[in-house]
Structures are given as C-alpha cells and as structure tokens.
Amino acid sequence: MPTTEEVRADLAEIVNEVAGVPADDVQLDKSFTDDLDVDSLSMVEIIYAAEEKFGVSIPDEEAKNLKTVGDAVAYIERAAA
Amino acid sequence: MSRIRVVVTGLGATTPLGGDVPTTWESLLAGKSGVHKIAADWAEDLPVKIAAQAIADPAEVLERVEARRLDRSAQLAVVAALEAWQDAGYGLREENPVDRERLGVAIATGIGGMITLLNNWDIQKEKGSRRVSPLAIPMLMANASAANVSLRLGARAGAHTPVSACASSNESISLGLDMLRLGRADVAVVGGTEGVIHPLPIASFAQMQALSRRNDEPERASRPWDVDRDGFVLGEGSAMLVIETLEHAQGRGARIYGELAGAGITADAHDMVQPDPTGASQALAMTKALREADLTPGDIVHVNAHATSTPQGDVTEASSIRQSLGEDTEAIISATKSMTGHLLGGAGALESLATLLALYHRKIPPTINLDNPEPDLGIDIATKVRDLPSGELAALNNSFGFGGHNVAVAFTTAYATGGPR
Numbered sequence: 001m002p003t004t005e006e007v008r009a010d011l012a013e014i015v016n017e018v019a020g021v022p023a024d025d026v027q028l029d030k031s032f033t034d035d036l037d038v039d040s041l042s043m044v045e046i047i048y049a050a051e052e053k054f055g056v057s058i059p060d061e062e063a064k065n066l067k068t069v070g071d072a073v074a075y076i077e078r079a080a081a
Numbered sequence: 082m083s084r085i086r087v088v089v090t091g092l093g094a095t096t097p098l099g100g101d102v103p104t105t106w107e108s109l110l111a112g113k114s115g116v117h118k119i120a121a122d123w124a125e126d127l128p129v130k131i132a133a134q135a136i137a138d139p140a141e142v143l144e145r146v147e148a149r150r151l152d153r154s155a156q157l158a159v160v161a162a163l164e165a166w167q168d169a170g171y172g173l174r175e176e177n178p179v180d181r182e183r184l185g186v187a188i189a190t191g192i193g194g195m196i197t198l199l200n201n202w203d204i205q206k207e208k209g210s211r212r213v214s215p216l217a218i219p220m221l222m223a224n225a226s227a228a229n230v231s232l233r234l235g236a237r238a239g240a241h242t243p244v245s246a247c248a249s250s251n252e253s254i255s256l257g258l259d260m261l262r263l264g265r266a267d268v269a270v271v272g273g274t275e276g277v278i279h280p281l282p283i284a285s286f287a288q289m290q291a292l293s294r295r296n297d298e299p300e301r302a303s304r305p306w307d308v309d310r311d312g313f314v315l316g317e318g319s320a321m322l323v324i325e326t327l328e329h330a331q332g333r334g335a336r337i338y339g340e341l342a343g344a345g346i347t348a349d350a351h352d353m354v355q356p357d358p359t360g361a362s363q364a365l366a367m368t369k370a371l372r373e374a375d376l377t378p379g380d381i382v383h384v385n386a387h388a389t390s391t392p393q394g395d396v397t398e399a400s401s402i403r404q405s406l407g408e409d410t411e412a413i414i415s416a417t418k419s420m421t422g423h424l425l426g427g428a429g430a431l432e433s434l435a436t437l438l439a440l441y442h443r444k445i446p447p448t449i450n451l452d453n454p455e456p457d458l459g460i461d462i463a464t465k466v467r468d469l470p471s472g473e474l475a476a477l478n479n480s481f482g483f484g485g486h487n488v489a490v491a492f493t494t495a496y497a498t499g500g501p502r
Contacts, residue, residue: 041215044215045214045216048212
C-alpha cells in the first residue's frame with residue numbers, strides 16, 4: 001500500500017500535468033476549485049487520469065464530492081484498499 | 082465609389098519554412114523546400130510518405146497546459162495570431178489598447194481538429210467512453226481556433242470561421258474586409274490554419290490520386306506547372322494578418338504593409354473536386370476582386386497562384402488568369418506552394434502574406450522545381466526571385482477549394498510605410 005504522502009504526490013503530479021498547478025501547492029487542505037483554480041473540465045481529466053494511475057474507479061456521483069485534495073486522497077486510499 | 086480603406090498592419094506565420102514571418106519570408110526568397118519524408122512510423126504503410134510539416138512544434142512554443150487544451154491546428158493558429166498581433170504593435174490582452182467591442186476575428190480551417198477527433202476515437206475504442214477527453218469537442222470543433230484567438234485577445238466584435246476547403250482562409254480575409262467596411266469592427270485578426278498531417282487524411286487524399294508520390298525526392302515533389310507534376314504535397318501551418326481601417330491605423334501611427342483593397346468570391350457549381358475546366362468561374366473571382374478594389378487588369382503586376390501541382394488545376398488556373406487579366410498580361414506569377422506544400426485552410430492566408438510581402442519588399446518569391454513547364458501556359462512564371470519596380474503596385478492572391486470555391490484577394494502598395502521588417 002502506498003502511503004498517504006505517496007498518493008498525494010502522485011495526484012499532485014496529475015494536477016500539475018493537467019492544470020499547470022505547481023505540484024508543491026497540491027496539499028491535502030487545498031480546495032481544487034477555490035484554492036487551486038482547477039476548472040470543471042480539468043477536474044474531469046484529473047479524475048480519469050487518477051483512475052488510470054491508481055487503478056480505482058471514481059464514479060461521477062462520488063467525484064463531485066471530492067472538494068479538496070485530502071478528499072480525493074482519502075477516497076483513492078479507501079478504493080484501493 | 083468611396084469606401085472605407087483597409088490596411089494590413091501585422092503579420093504572423095508558423096509554416097513548413099519557419100516558425101515566424103521573417104524566417105518564412107527569407108526561406109521563400111531563398112527557394113527552400115519545406116517538404117520532407119515523414120519521420121513517423123505510420124507513414125511506412127502509406128503510398129505517400131512525404132509532407133510539409135510545420136518546422137517549429139507549436140506545442141513547444143506555447144505554455145504546456147495551454148498546448149494540451151488545443152488541437153494542433155489551434156496551437157498553430159494561436160502562435161501565428163500572437164505574432165501578428167505583436168507585429169502590429171499591440172500588446173497582449175492585459176495591455177490591449179484596442180476597443181475590444183471593435184476588434185473582430187475571422188480564422189478559417191479546411192478540416193478543423195481532426196487529429197483530436199481521431200485520437201479520442203482511438204482511445205474510446207481501446208479503453209471505453211470514460212477515457213474520452215472532456216475537452217475533445219471544444220478542441221476539435223472547427224471554430225476552436227477563432228474562439229481561442231478571440232479569447233486570448235479579448236476580441237468581442239465577433240469571431241468567425243469560414244469553411245471552404247482550400248479557399249477557406251482567403252474567405253476569412255474577405256470576411257474581415259467586409260466587417261471593417263460595414264463598420265462592424267475597426268480592427269480584425271484574419272487568417273487560417275491547418276494541422277492534419279495524420280494517416281487518415283493522407284490515405285484519403287492519396288485514394289483520390291490528389292497527392293504527389295515522389296517519395297524518393299520530397300523536396301522536388303511540389304512542382305506547379307512542371308510537366309512531371311503528380312499532385313500536391315500536404316502541408317500544415319498557419320498565417321494571420323492584422324487588418325484595420327486606414328483611419329484607425331493612421332490614428333495610432335501604425336506601420337502599414339499595404340492595402341487590402343478588395344476580394345472576389347465565386348462558386349463553380351460544376352463538380353465537388355474538379356475545377357470547372359473552362360476556368361470561367363475562377364476568372365470571375367479575380368475580376369470581381371479587381372472591381373471591388375477599383376483596379377484594372379493592367380494594374381496587376383503579380384499573382385500568387387493557387388497552383389497546387391495537380392495535373393488539371395494548374396493548367397486551368399493559367400487559363401483563368403489570362404481570361405481575367407488579359408492574354409497580354411505582364412503580371413509575374415508565382416506558386417509558393419512549390420516550397421510550402423499545400424496548407425489547405427491555411428494556404429490562402431500564407432499566400433496572401435507572401436503576396437503582400439512581395440509588394441512591400443518589391444521582390445517576388447520563385448516557383449521552384451519548374452524544370453519543364455507545361456507548354457502554352459501563356460503566363461510569365463517566376464522561377465527566380467524577380468524584382469518589382471517602384472511606384473504604386475497591385476497584386477492578387479488566388480485560392481480555390483474542393484466544392485468549387487474560388488476566392489481572389491487584391492493587395493496594393495497604397496499607404497505602405499517604410500522600415501521593412
């Protein structure tokens with residue numbers, strides 16, 4: 001099992017690739033829309049890139065609840081467990 | 082008839098010959114070919130293995146995140162538009178001194194975001210619908226380039242996308258001229274783009290027998306009017322012009338390349354892919370452009386021909402030029418597609434840019450590879466750089482497209498200011 005920090009770092013890489021946000025800014029307490037300025041279409045790209053990367057399924061109804069980086073990391077950890 | 086005068090104040094291009102206008106222009110004068118063997122593995126299985134690819138990868142020029150949200154055709158368009166905008170002496174959006182409500186955009190494409198379309202379809206077939214990009218549609222739609230340039234410059238007087246195959250970007254120049262003359266805008270960014278070097282369009286054009294198969298001599302493949310021509314070479318790239326009313330340009334002391342004096346549009350209504358062999362409809366497009374520009378056939382010293390290097394098209398155009406300008410026309414004709422290949426929806430804009438720079442610098446770029454001209458063409462084709470005299474001069478650029486679209490655009494040296502770039 002990867003650690004929380006490893007999941008966060010991998011997710012940060014995806015956010016950087018898709019939206020150009022510096023990976024170091026992608027911390028657990030940050031909101032994707034309010035803090036990182038990720039728009040809705042980029043969020044969809046991030047979700048599907050995360051599904052590929054972590055081998056998990058993130059249904060749309062779950063995806064809309066992932067407000068912060070911490071929410072997403074926690075979901076991925078649960079789904080991968 | 083008194084009408085609003087429109088001038089060209091900025092030029093931008095990213096082409097098979099250069100990543101900007103100065104490099105492209107120098108290469109045109111030097112008679113360089115932008116046609117090469119396609120390096121990608123996929124070309125191995127195709128009957129045509131050559132193309133004129135853009136020399137500077139637009140994805141490397143743009144910011145990475147911006148580039149990944151744009152189809153290649155729109156990447157090329159944004160690069161060329163920003164060069165043109167800055168060349169016109171304008172800053173980017175934050176410091177844009179133009180009234181945005183009076184700034185328009187008309188950027189054409191022949192095909193649109195085909196590479197994005199095909200890549201996403203490949204992904205959907207392989208991995209399922211959930212892996213299709215949410216950006217696929219906004220990236221592949223034909224108006225994406227016009228919309229992205231409008232967004233970048235804050236242009237709010239309308240963003241248009243004429244689609245008329247290989248005549249598309251001459252049509253966008255014509256549309257921009259209309260916008261300014263009808264008082265709908267004071268300034269417009271006009272031009273075209275194409276980025277479809279991909280196995281599918283090459284296979285399809287090859288099936289039509291439209292492409293040159295001179296795979297062993299790529300640089301000699303595009304040879305308009307030569308007896309051994311065997312089709313066009315697919316090219317990619319973009320070219321843009323900033324046009325504005327004379328009043329607006331002079332009001333800000335802008336450098337002026339020359340006047341965009343008129344345009345003429347006709348449709349063959351003859352065949353989907355073959356030009357009307359009489360050339361009458363092509364000739365009428367040129368004649369209409371002259372009329373709109375208040376020019377006579379004798380005023381035209383140069384024509385940048387559509388001349389794609391296809392067996393029938395080149396001969397028809399030689400005839401249509403004579404029909405419009407007269408059997409005794411002294412206009413010097415050139416086909417820069419011999420060097421750039423055929424940029425489809427970007428062709429008209431690139432060749433309009435070449436036409437205007439030929440007037441501005443008074444040097445006509447050559448037609449390369451014309452070793453044995455087709456007999457009895459009856460036109461004076463430049464095979465070396467030809468100098469133009471001083472004084473007021475006028476020139477035409479022709480673009481013709483599948484579907485029978487004919488668009489001629491007239492430029493003059495009127496109002497040009499010094500300081501060649």
